[in-house]
Amino acid sequence: MATVSPCWNYTLHLPHDPRAPGIARGALRLILAAHEMPEVTSTAELLATELLTNSHRHTRGPYALRVCPALIANGVRVAVWDTDPRVPPGFSPPGAPPPLDTEHGRGLHLVQACADTWGASVLRELGASRGGKLLWAECGGGAGAW
Numbered sequence: 001m002a003t004v005s006p007c008w009n010y011t012l013h014l015p016h017d018p019r020a021p022g023i024a025r026g027a028l029r030l031i032l033a034a035h036e037m038p039e040v041t042s043t044a045e046l047l048a049t050e051l052l053t054n055s056h057r058h059t060r061g062p063y064a065l066r067v068c069p070a071l072i073a074n075g076v077r078v079a080v081w082d083t084d085p086r087v088p089p090g091f092s093p094p095g096a097p098p099p100l101d102t103e104h105g106r107g108l109h110l111v112q113a114c115a116d117t118w119g120a121s122v123l124r125e126l127g128a129s130r131g132g133k134l135l136w137a138e139c140g141g142g143a144g145a146w
Contacts, residue, residue, distance in 0.1 A: 008035065009068035014052075016062055021052035024065040028078065031067050037076060043114055043139040044076050050111050051080035051135050059084045066134075072116055075140025083132040087120045091135055111137050 012027050014020035028048050032041045048065060055063040061083035070077040091108050111118055115137035122133050 007069075009066065011067075012065045014063050014065065016056065016060060018056065020063070021049060021056055024052050025049060028065065028067060032076065037074070039074070040076050040139050044078050047111055047115055047137040047139060048078040048080070050108065051078065051137065054088060054108065054135070055080050055082040058088065061132075066136075070116075070138035070140055072138055072140040075116065075138050077136055077138045079134050079136035081123075081132055081134045085122050085124065085131060085133050087122065087133055087135070091118075091120050111135075115139055 010027075010031055012024055014024060025045055025048060028045060029041060032038070032044060037044075044067075048067075052063070052065060059082045063080060063082040066077075066079040066081065068077050068079075069075070088108060091111075116139055118135075118137040120133060120135050123131050
């Protein structure tokens with residue numbers, strides 16, 4: 001008998017604090033362990049790390065991690081919401097990666113390389129969503145897994 005319902009999603013609201021991405025990664029590992037998804041944990045953690053770090057570095061307000069089943073079989077979707085409605089240039093269609101000697105700017109290229117699918121939504125309506133944007137990535141046992 002299953003102890004966890006097949007329909008699930010989790011949202012962890014985070015303050016703008018340098019410890020928040022690490023706390024969110026720990027929560028993600030627990031969620032995926034509870035749903036018996038060890039095969040996607042490493043890739044999902046990398047995707048979440050890059051999206052969370054991007055929100056922390058480039059926004060001033062709170063942000064949130066959302067985890068739910070992906071549309072791909074046995075996959076997971078990790079999404080990060082933040083208050084800034086601007087989609088970062090690195091999250092538009094794939095372009096040239098940054099030069100190897102740069103210290104920043106690789107994170108969203110990593111997301112594109114490791115995710116099976118990814119995207120962005122600008123949330124213009126205030127209220128429950130509080131505006132901002134949602135960057136998401138899905139991984140499963142497909143080509144994006146590493």
